[in-house]
Amino acid sequence: MKKMEQLYEGKAKKVFKTDDENLYIVDYKDDATAFNGLKKGQIAGKGVVNNKMSNFLMQIMEKNGIPTHFVEEISDRETVVKRVEIVPLEVIIRNIAAGSFSKRFGVEEGKKLNCTTLEYCLKNDDLGDPMINDYQIIAIGAATKEDLDTIADLTFKVNDVLKAYFESINIELVDFKIEFGKTPDGQIILADEISPDTCRLWDATTHEKLDKDRFRRDMGNVEEAYAEVFKRLGL
Ligand code: C5P
Structure with a gap:
């Protein structure tokens, strides 16, 4: 290659x-x-x-x-x-309140949500990646209804698998963002990355943050947090 x-x-x-x-x-x-x-x-x-x-x-x-x-x-x-064409959506799952959800809705960070939530943001740097709902996505043609249904189904499945996996290494999966792409033959597949840049990961015992919030919030020990997740995954 x-x-x-x-x-x-x-x-x-x-x-x-x-x-x-x-x-x-x-x-x-x-x-x-x-x-x-x-x-x-x-x-x-x-x-x-x-x-x-x-x-x-x-x-x-x-x-x-x-x-x-x-x-x-x-x-x-x-x-x-x-090779895929990225669907211009940030697809976000939240299991526990944190970040922009806590800020927007006044919910204390760390509160376990009554149900898992799914939200979308339009990928557009000039607009600051605004939040967008299903109707708006279809209305502007960012995705078709059929593709959005597939994306939602796959995203909840990703959450189930990822959450269980992180639980097995004593990490709480607070929330995460994923992106999907469309292959030339029209299949919707998971693309981009899954990492401490795109997930909130808390130690399940101490609730210590092991993700990019340490960088966002100037908390220090950023490299150490990434290395800790890496180690727990056995990598
Ligand atoms: O900031 P907010 O609370 O909306 O982030 C939700 C989740 O999406 C977090 O896990 C964050 O790391 C991820 N995210 C991301 N890229 C963005 C915005 C959020 O990976 N541009």
């Missing part, structure tokens, strides 16, 4: 074309941003943790019948993935 020209550079990753038109290579960076790019920094070793952790979890998803973009890890920071 030959790495060809860069297709895109995001806040935490670069994506390259390959000599196979159906495959891309993702290259994970140590760069960290928060608050729609307003806060910038680096988390040493994050690219390696996120690459390996995301690949590990994507393979668990596959074993549980959730189709993903994962193909092959080719280095500490690089992975071959299926």
